[in-house]
Amino acid sequence: MRPRSIRRSIPAVLLGLVAVTAHAGAPASARPASTAPSPIGLVEAEAPPFSEGIFPCSACHASLEKNGARRELAFHDEQQSVFSHDAEHRWCLDCHDLQDRDVLRLASGATVPFTESYRLCGQCHGDKSRDWRAGVHGKRVGRWDGAKTYFLCVNCHDPHSPRFKGVREIVSNGKRTVAPTRGYLKPEPRPVRPEEQRR
Amino acid sequence: MSANRSRPPSGPVTRRAFLRTAAAGAAVSAAACSGAPGLEAVLRKHFRELSPDELRRDLARIERRNRERFGRATHVTAEGPRPGVEFGYGLDLSRCVGCRRCVYACVKENNQSRRNPQIHWIQVLEMEKEHGVDLAHADLYYEADAVPRPGKFYFPVQCQQCRDPPCVKVCPTQATWKERDGIVVVDYDWCIGCRCCMSACPYGARHFNWAAPTLPPGELNPEQHHLGNRPRPKGVVEKCTFCIQRTRAGRYPACVEACPVGARKFGDLLDAESEIRRVMETKRVFVFKEELATHPRLYYFYAT
Amino acid sequence: MSGIVEFGRGCVRQVLTGGRAYKAWLALLLAAIAVGAVAYARQAAVGLIATNMRDDVSWAFYIGNFTFLVGVAAAAVLLVIPAYVYQWKPLKEVVVLGELLAISALVMCLLFVLVDMGRPDRFLHVLPLLGKPNFPRSLLTWDALVLNTYLFVNLALVLYLLYRTYRGRGYDRRVFLPLVLLSIPIAISTHTVTAFLYDGMAARPYWNASILAPRFIASAFCSGPAVMIVLFQILRRTNDFPIQDEAIWKIAELMSYAMFLNLFLLGAELFKEYYSATEHLAYTQYLWRGLRDASGAPHGALVPYAWISLACSVSAFLLFLVPRTRKDYRTLNLGCLLIWAGVYIEKGMGLIIPGFTPSALGQIYEYTPTGTEWAVAVGVFGIGFLVFTLLVKIAVPILVGTFRAPDRARVPAPAGAGTASP
Numbered sequence: 001m002r003p004r005s006i007r008r009s010i011p012a013v014l015l016g017l018v019a020v021t022a023h024a025g026a027p028a029s030a031r032p033a034s035t036a037p038s039p040i041g042l043v044e045a046e047a048p049p050f051s052e053g054i055f056p057c058s059a060c061h062a063s064l065e066k067n068g069a070r071r072e073l074a075f076h077d078e079q080q081s082v083f084s085h086d087a088e089h090r091w092c093l094d095c096h097d098l099q100d101r102d103v104l105r106l107a108s109g110a111t112v113p114f115t116e117s118y119r120l121c122g123q124c125h126g127d128k129s130r131d132w133r134a135g136v137h138g139k140r141v142g143r144w145d146g147a148k149t150y151f152l153c154v155n156c157h158d159p160h161s162p163r164f165k166g167v168r169e170i171v172s173n174g175k176r177t178v179a180p181t182r183g184y185l186k187p188e189p190r191p192v193r194p195e196e197q198r199r
Numbered sequence: 200m201s202a203n204r205s206r207p208p209s210g211p212v213t214r215r216a217f218l219r220t221a222a223a224g225a226a227v228s229a230a231a232c233s234g235a236p237g238l239e240a241v242l243r244k245h246f247r248e249l250s251p252d253e254l255r256r257d258l259a260r261i262e263r264r265n266r267e268r269f270g271r272a273t274h275v276t277a278e279g280p281r282p283g284v285e286f287g288y289g290l291d292l293s294r295c296v297g298c299r300r301c302v303y304a305c306v307k308e309n310n311q312s313r314r315n316p317q318i319h320w321i322q323v324l325e326m327e328k329e330h331g332v333d334l335a336h337a338d339l340y341y342e343a344d345a346v347p348r349p350g351k352f353y354f355p356v357q358c359q360q361c362r363d364p365p366c367v368k369v370c371p372t373q374a375t376w377k378e379r380d381g382i383v384v385v386d387y388d389w390c391i392g393c394r395c396c397m398s399a400c401p402y403g404a405r406h407f408n409w410a411a412p413t414l415p416p417g418e419l420n421p422e423q424h425h426l427g428n429r430p431r432p433k434g435v436v437e438k439c440t441f442c443i444q445r446t447r448a449g450r451y452p453a454c455v456e457a458c459p460v461g462a463r464k465f466g467d468l469l470d471a472e473s474e475i476r477r478v479m480e481t482k483r484v485f486v487f488k489e490e491l492a493t494h495p496r497l498y499y500f501y502a503t
Numbered sequence: 504m505s506g507i508v509e510f511g512r513g514c515v516r517q518v519l520t521g522g523r524a525y526k527a528w529l530a531l532l533l534a535a536i537a538v539g540a541v542a543y544a545r546q547a548a549v550g551l552i553a554t555n556m557r558d559d560v561s562w563a564f565y566i567g568n569f570t571f572l573v574g575v576a577a578a579a580v581l582l583v584i585p586a587y588v589y590q591w592k593p594l595k596e597v598v599v600l601g602e603l604l605a606i607s608a609l610v611m612c613l614l615f616v617l618v619d620m621g622r623p624d625r626f627l628h629v630l631p632l633l634g635k636p637n638f639p640r641s642l643l644t645w646d647a648l649v650l651n652t653y654l655f656v657n658l659a660l661v662l663y664l665l666y667r668t669y670r671g672r673g674y675d676r677r678v679f680l681p682l683v684l685l686s687i688p689i690a691i692s693t694h695t696v697t698a699f700l701y702d703g704m705a706a707r708p709y710w711n712a713s714i715l716a717p718r719f720i721a722s723a724f725c726s727g728p729a730v731m732i733v734l735f736q737i738l739r740r741t742n743d744f745p746i747q748d749e750a751i752w753k754i755a756e757l758m759s760y761a762m763f764l765n766l767f768l769l770g771a772e773l774f775k776e777y778y779s780a781t782e783h784l785a786y787t788q789y790l791w792r793g794l795r796d797a798s799g800a801p802h803g804a805l806v807p808y809a810w811i812s813l814a815c816s817v818s819a820f821l822l823f824l825v826p827r828t829r830k831d832y833r834t835l836n837l838g839c840l841l842i843w844a845g846v847y848i849e850k851g852m853g854l855i856i857p858g859f860t861p862s863a864l865g866q867i868y869e870y871t872p873t874g875t876e877w878a879v880a881v882g883v884f885g886i887g888f889l890v891f892t893l894l895v896k897i898a899v900p901i902l903v904g905t906f907r908a909p910d911r912a913r914v915p916a917p918a919g920a921g922t923a924s925p
Contacts, residue, residue: 127503135474136291136481137502139461144473145449151461166296167459178459184345185459188299192317193340194557194868199315199410199549241624245635316552322864325797334865335785338797356864365706371643372628373635389635391628392551392621395643397561401706403863406558407621410550433550434621491705 041147047115047154048179049172051078055114057101068098082161082182095120095159121153156180245373246386246425261429268430269416277425278447280380286441286496287381288452289464289478290355293501296460297346297353299323304457305357308442309428310420312412320439321454322403324354332487357454358383358404358439359487359495366396366405375436381468381496382441384426390435397436401488408433441465468496509908510669514897517906521896532889539882542875543618551621553875559868560859562619564876567851568883569615570697571726574719574850576608576653577694578727580686585757587683591750595674596902597731598683599664600738602657603894604730605690609654611887618879642700649693656686661898669901670908694719701858709786709858718768719850724761725819726846728754729839734895736832742899752830758842759823762816769813769849789867790857796867804869805856808848815845 070091073080097105104112104120112119122129131137138156142148153159156167158180166185167178243249249257258275265273302321305311311318325341326332328350337354347353364383367375374389375396397405411433423429424444431437442452446465455463466473475498478484484498521529546553556563579601586597617623628634629647638644660682667674698716705711732751738744776787788794791810793803822828822838829835861867872880900906 131481131502134477134481136289136464136477137461139458140474141451141456143449144446144451144466148451156461164460166298184347185296185298187297187341187343187346188303190299190340190342191302191319191322192314194559197315197317197409197552197557199552245628248635316557324864333782334861335782336797337865339864339866340797365704368640369642369704370637371641371647372625373637374628389625389628390622391625393616393619393643394561394621395641395700397558398701398858399704399706401863403558407561408550409552409557432622436621 041143043142043147043149045149045151045155046172046175046177047117047152048170048177050114055102057096061101066098068093079160082158084161084163085159117159118153121157121159151178154180158182243388245389247376258425261423261425265419265421265423265430269414269419271416271419271421273419273421273423273429275423275425275429276444278444280378280382281447282379283469285381285468286360286446287466287468287473287475287479288360288441288497289475289482289484290497290499291462291464291478291502292352292354292499293503294460294462295323295353295355295458297323297325297341297348297351298459300457300459301355301454301463304453305439305442307418308420308445308453309440310412310414310423310430311437312408312410312414312431313418314413316409316412318406318408318412318437320404320406320437321355321357324356325351326354328352354499356402356404356487357497358441359402359493359497360439360441362494362496363492365399365401365491365493369395369399371395378426380447382426382443382446383438384440384443385436385438386426387429387431387435387437392434392436394436401491401493405436405438407436506670506908507666510666513669513906513908517897517900518893525896528892529889532885532892535881535885536889537882538878539880539885542878543882546618546875546879547623551619553873555870555873555876557868557870559862559866560856560870562855562859563870564852564872564880565615565619567855568880569612569619570701570719570854571847571850572608572612572615572887573650573694573697574723574846575727575730576605576612577690577720578723578725579604579608579731580657580690581724582728582731582754583683583687585753586750589750589753592747593745593750595664596745597750599661599898599902600734600895601727601731602661602686603891603898604727604734605657606654606661606894607887607891609650609657610890611883612650613654614883614886615880618883642696642703645696646693646700649689649696653686653689653693656682656689660686661894665898665901669906691720694723701854706863707858708783710854712772714768714772718765718772721761721765721768722846722850725758725765725816725842726850728758729842732839733836736836738895738899742903744899744903748830751835755823755829755835755838758838759820759829762820762823762842765846766816766820785861786857789860790853794861794867802860802867802869804871805852809853812845812848812853815841816849819845 070093073092076092093105095104097103097111100111102114104114104117106112106120107123118129118132128137132150132153135150138151138153140148140150155178156164161182164180165183166181168181170177170179172179243257244253246254254277258277261275262273265271265275302319302323305321306313306319309320311320322339324334324337324339325348326338327336330336332354341348341351360381360383362377362381364375364377367377367383371393372389372391374391375383375385377383392407394407397407408431412431414430419430420428422444424440424447427440427443442450442454446452451465452463455465464474464478466475468475468479470476478500479498482500482502484500486493486495486498542553554563554565580598582601583594583598585591586594591597617626620626629636629644631638636644636647638648660679663678663682664674695716698719701707701710702712702715732754735744735746735751739746773787773791776784785794789802790805793801793806795801819838819841822834822841828838856870859868860870897906
């Protein structure tokens, strides 16, 4: 079982490495046509950046022993403390690949690069994924009749704590985009009541 | 300015224009005592009766007036509806968190009066989950440190761009009408300020300039449409136009782009691939105050 | 032609001469008009923000007064029906005075609409040819049409009658009667169209009731004649005006029936609202009991007025119903006053404000008129009363025969002309 899945994942890992390199270098403009929204003129928004210094994961993990047993981690406290993504049933290696920490892993065992994390999300959240591809879930900006930018799952949802709270505008990779916030949004001021408008 | 606009042939224009000139004397003296908008505006014909030449002059007049009022160069167009396009709007109530970002994006984009009088084309109502969509338990003036508040949901209301708009029906001067792409517009230079349309609108979507708008010159949006966001005079009615200056140029409305949760969907109802059509085909949508048979183009839905 | 000029001069003389009380009254009215003019100048300068109307309550005091006065205008002429049916002797006098009242009320109606407009400088846009009236779809164009038609029919009728009488010639029944009979359906239609203006609006459930037009007519039959009763008494005392007690009592009796109908229709509305208790009940509740807003704060500015109005209407009804109080001029005049108060509240603020409260989005804004609104209204009433005073000052001497063309001054009115001047 295990050897086979490893063997099958080797090409994917290689691909993933290429993709990650692309992600780290130039903006990922090329997308696989099969999975993401298809109409021409769609532009992917810039994903929020990784936490500083955390990527590539293999920088640390290469020298660590690979342990696939589910357990309480003694490190990655920054994720553990907020982790709230069906925490009872899920843990790191449901999504992160044991063999190659620089890619994500689908339920099938296939790996995907971080830039295509929506494929991972879509495995469980199929309805949202379908809506997102049609432009019904999530947000698009630009032209209703042409080129538009669509935001990714990770622009609005922290994968470790995916419940939507809010977003803030950031600049990532020299581009304006949005990133999820930990706290809820504060509403803008209420309208002025009619009786408060006098002259 | 650009005057690319398709209009129906006009009939008794010349006679009307003649009579209007003849009667101008009385009107001019009346204008003098009510914050004179200038002879040109008083003598001007109804927007839909302007010849292409007159329209160009009218756009130039507005740009000139903008410069006088705000000391800034502006670009005013009268871009017409696109053939074969009918706009539709979707609002996902299961997403809206009531943050009012749309309200202020709209104010900024559409040059609304800031304060005293304050005009908001979008009004976000806070409602109780316990009661559902019930105006008897709706609060427009909610204040909170964080939204959404527990037990509440949010219901933004703006012009529903009705297919059978009661406001258009009651207007005594045809100063408001429905364009072919579905947008209900107002000719600010023709409106007499009787406010019949405000009584007739079931959505509180029409707003009156109770005084000259307060609009800081620095915040003026210079990209303007004649029937949309150009600065309004006092004493006339205004309303949401689906950001006519943006959408007729192919862009999303400002509220759609400002919404942080992606609750707002916009597109061409006649395009089967558009987002709004996907909403209508895959979600259960409803329209506000359906029983009044206004047949809105704004559809509310719950994506989940 | 010289006759008309001479008539005009005579009218001016009539208007300028009068006793101390008359001059004091004119001074008072001119002062009221001045107050109104100052207030309106301010409103024109800053905009309608000088009023307390806002987007939530976008019509208010001005339009309330307009609605009430349309009723007064309509009902004044409707007195012609009983005058004709019961063959009162002074038919012509009743017609003329009713129409003078109608003319003055219409002047006030049009002025109240004008002061309510955001852009009065663009009034031409409603007119055919000069503007682009949305006829026949917009009820306001209908209203403008019927109000102005009514005004012109009344003016024509009154001028014709007065001028003929002034010249010492009788009026031609073939001209007079058709015009009078025409003015009756127009009177009814002015008030019906005004009711339709409101009840055609599905967005305002408080108005969107088919009972509204009948209620308008019924309440108008109360408020218009109430003015006439008081006026007849004043003229009888000061000008030897030939109207009998029986005619006045008959008017009062008819008013009690109209008031009964008005109260019955009100009861029918209240039953339907409270028994069915749909979401549309909120407006009625706001008027009669007050409402709480989303934060739980109570709002009930109109509640006392609603009950005062009901108390006035019911007591006036009783006073006019019982023959003893109807025939006693003290209670009769009290009844007229009560009817005015009752209908003024009911058809003015009591009709307009609850239509907007709560607003189309369920919000509650408590409207009360500003000083500017009161002052402008005082000015408009000043103009209306002045118009009425001057018209009566000219008309009554003509009717009683003391103001005649110089060459006709000593010639008695021709017999068989349908007049009953002494």
